[in-house]
Amino acid sequence: MLVLMFVMVCGVYICSVCLKQIGGHPTVRLLSYPMAERACDVADIEPSEKPYVHFPKPESFNREECACNPVRYFAILSTQRSGSGWFETLLNSHMNISSNGEIFSVKVRRSNISTIVETLDKIYNLDWFTSASKNECTAAVGLKWMLNQGLMQHHEEIVEYFNAKGVSAIFLFRRNLLRRMISILANSFDQNAKLLNGTHKSHVHSTHDAKILASYKPVVNASLLIPNLRQVEDLVNKSMEYFKSTRHIILYYEDIINNRTKLVDVQNFLRVPLRDLSSRQVKIHKGSLSSQVENWGDIEKALEGTHYQSYLHEDYKL
Incomplete structure (x- = not known):
């Protein structure tokens, strides 16, 4: 009986081993080696331009064949009702430019310098998606940033960020601050x-x-007209003083309307191929300023004899 039981146990064991060998598949562990990333060639780029040339590696998608297409970072610094929305649509009509709108109009994103930097990093890494995003073959990426959206409060840290990351600033203002004020009042209404x-x-x-x-x-x-104009004038001058150490260009709304070659200057500044830029936006306030307000006589008296008197005259024609 003992011999019989021993033989049975051995038989069961041998059968189980055979079944494993017949039915099992050997597991082959494949050794994976990290692929060496191809370095993008920057030999054709001028040494002075290299700090402003970037090759982003977005986390949300693969740039594929455009991985070595250089990208430049920019920010449009402006004030409300200065033509920045119209100007941004012009830029976005270019197939290689992505300007992502007024990102910091949302207060949470500008609550402190940490959230500002976090947001900027995401934008410039091409991981911020809007209708303006060109993704893979973007050659210039940026945003529209109003002076009263955390820009002036944190100007020292932002200037440091711009210089460290190679971000170019595009200043866009209105020469005629009276026109801007009238536009703000109408928009507020x-x-x-x-x-x-x-x-x-x-x-x-x-x-x-x-x-x-x-x-x-x-x-x-009319009694607050000059103090309000002076306040905006001081804000604009301060912003240009704060950001003078950055690579920048200064544009005025009236100049772009009067001379469309200014758009060529912007494209050259961003180092993108020259294109005819267009916008679907229609201008709201046209014609003389006197036809756009109810109390034109009061405005004339308030500005007469001041250096703001030039605002009363026609400054461009459509």
Whole structure:
């Protein structure tokens, strides 16, 4: 009996081993070696330009064949109602430029310098997706940044970031600050009145909508006119002083309207191929300033004899 039991146990063991050998598949461990990343050639780039040339490696997608296409970083620094929205649509009509809008209009993103830097890093790494994103073959990427959206409060850290990361600044302002003020008053009124079928629009794409918004003529507080103009003037001058150490270009809305070669200057500044830039936006306030406000006489008296008197005259024609 003992011999029989021993033989049975051995038989079961031998059968189990045979079944494993017949039915099992040997596991082959493949050794993986990290692929050496191809270094992008920068031999054709001028030494002075190299700090402003980047090869982002986004986490959200692969740039594929465009991985070695250089990308330049920029930021449009401006004030509200200075033509920055129109200017940005012009840039975005270029197939290689992505300007991602007024990112820091959301207060959380500008709550402190850490959130600002985190947001900028994501934008310049091509991981920020908007309708303007060109993804793989972007040659210039940036955003629109208003002076009152954390830019002036944290200007020292932001200048340091711009210089360290090679971000170029595009200043865009209005020469005629009176026109800007009238545009702000009209836009503020429409935020509450919502003249376009109960909706508020800061920019329009049809002459019909533009005429409706232009029908409102604000009353300008003449007693506060000069202090308000001086305040904006000081803000603009301070911003240019703060960011003078960065690579930058200074543009004015009136100059772009009067001379479209200014758009060539911008494309050369961003080192992108020259293209004809276009925008679907329609200008809201046209014609003389006197036709756009209710109390033009009060404005003339307030500015007469000051260096702001030039704002009363026609500064461009459409």
